[in-house]
Amino acid sequence: MARRLREISLPALAAALVAGLVLVPLGAVVIRAGGFSALRGADLAALRFTLWQAALSAALSCLLAMPVARALNRRRFAGRSVLISLMGAPFILPTIVAVIGLIAIFGRRGALNAGLEALGLPTLTIYGAHGVILAHVFFNLPLATRMILHGWQAIPAERMRLAASLGFGPAQVQRHLEWPMLRSVLPGTFLAIFLVCLTSFAVALTLGGGPRATTVELAIYQAFRFDFDLGRAASLALVQVFVCLAALAVASRLTAPPAFGAGLDRAPMRFGGGRALLVQDLLAIAGAAAFLLTPIGAIVARGLPALPDLSPAIWRACATSLGLAAASTLLTLALALPLSLAAPRHRWAEGAAMLPMVASSLVLGTGLFLIARPFVNPATLALPVTLLANAALSLPFVVRLLIPEVRVLQADYDRLAASLNLRGLARLRLLTLPRLARPLGFGAGLSAAFPMGDLGVITLFSDGETRTLPLALFQLMGAYRMDQAAAAACLLMTLTFALFWACDRIGHHADPR
């Protein structure tokens, strides 16, 4: 009995911390909101926009990803695996960096408009609903491509062999093999992207706004910053929670395919098809690569020369962000490890780890602000609150990553460890950490990259003095200092990827296999 208690005391403590971190701010929101009476017509419009932009972003991402995934599946070319790996990068790319890249291409003075002007055509603007959706597709097209590609690669080679032996043409293969696969993969992909876009804040903050392009998250921010109407902010936060809950309820009925999968190279299948298909595939791959890579290229081209001109304030923000990322990673791992280890035996542990999914960055921020305000100046808490929110929001990703590995570990070695009396810290040191080194490294990379690039809750709390690098970047953008912004974006992107890469390498290195 005492042994059992000792076993679950750590995960129970972690679960209680996470529950407190999510439920206490939610409680504060519920109490302060006092129903939905504070909401205005504009808030309803924000809800409508949130839902349809998420649906449209998800649909467009899926639609565009299908030809790209199909082309990647049936063609082999130099750089293919690099391209597939790069498709994982937007997952950790700071939103604000991508936005600056997109502005460099699609913005008022971007490359695209320069071309249109030269041709004497009317120019476009990136600001507004279509800009928000463009940015969401930029982030989620790669995710959708990887998920759908994974589905394609999961069609067993034997099935394809059978199809070939029965003399199936491309149309029959499509009907009997590819459509059934897409029907099972697409709903999960759509929903995963829909969920991400529901809580979109930084994109809406930078590219959206106004009555036609305000998400609920952005409306919370505006209720705070412009009106300082805390009751309305709380009501909006409540709306956001209900939207997330509803979407999660739908998602839980679907088993979403793993988002990190794909990348395995099956032996290339003999593929017939004519020149028309080759052109189609070429266009799909080249188009996707150009869409994803030119914005990044534009930042580097514009930002690198301006790097030496960055002000000391930017470097200070840089140090702040690195410290924040380190602390948030430690906290995330300290919560994720005991919860993942307990999850196969105790459902509540997994439930606690997934709990932060019902809240968004701004919802947590609103709740924490309401709690803190009677006691301290919230601005002094900007960094601790950012840290807590980021650790909480990273937790579900890391725990999802760890649980399958923990199951394997326990199935393979629980009995052996028990028969040798390998327990407690010795077990952690000799068995658990070495065997989980890779997913822990990967998870640490994610939980460092998220706070590094996060532009969310800090916007509520900061008085403009306490700055993370993304916030400093946002301020540069607001001041139209685009060269400086591009340089800072370069820096932020490099640091984020370097942090992720370093954690992932440490994990690989620590894996004794």
Next chain:
Amino acid sequence: MLTLDKLRITLGDFSLSADFTVPQGARCAVMGPSGAGKSTLLAAIAGFLPPAAGRILWQGQNITQSAPGARPLSILFQDQNLFPHLSVTRNLGLGLDPKLRLGPGEHAKIDAALDRVGLTGLGARKPAELSGGQQSRVALARALLRARPLLLLDEPFAALGPALKSDMLALVAEIAAEQGATVLMVSHDPDDARALCPQTILVAEGTAQAPHATTDLLDHPPPALAAYLGG
């Protein structure tokens, strides 16, 4: 002396009872049809399955509630007997101290155990760098170091070829004799049972029967065993 006192193990619909004593130093084969519960019986004795009723005693002392690692026994599983990320020396060291605080004394013991099972000088290797037979020898060497009075073998040598398997079984018999250990060994092969185990526990039809002379049992098998052995 191992006593199974009105022991009953249930797993869903499956149920197995055992009520007998195994004398100290005995070597018993555990035989019976597939799915009869041979591994289940060993898992219960080793502490991986809490019994539904009854007691397990060693030398009269009740060990039914003890943690697996605290029981006076070592067990070799069908597979996963070694940690693949630890060297042979560290795998063996776990038999001496689960916290792996290994001094010169411990290292000397580990080297002696390696010598004993014919793996001199292979301590620095990882399990993956050893053959299947060598991996079995490491697991056996660890049991040797743990020196527990009861040794449970749940077909750890099943994946080895016939010659290698009989080598291993002979080594088990030698080590058990040296240490005066009691051995329970799940076996599918009547020849192994005859060669190594004077006694056999028959597991069939929901019951593990008291040890019985192996030759007698194999020469005049009851119907359940006869059907399993065939011919």
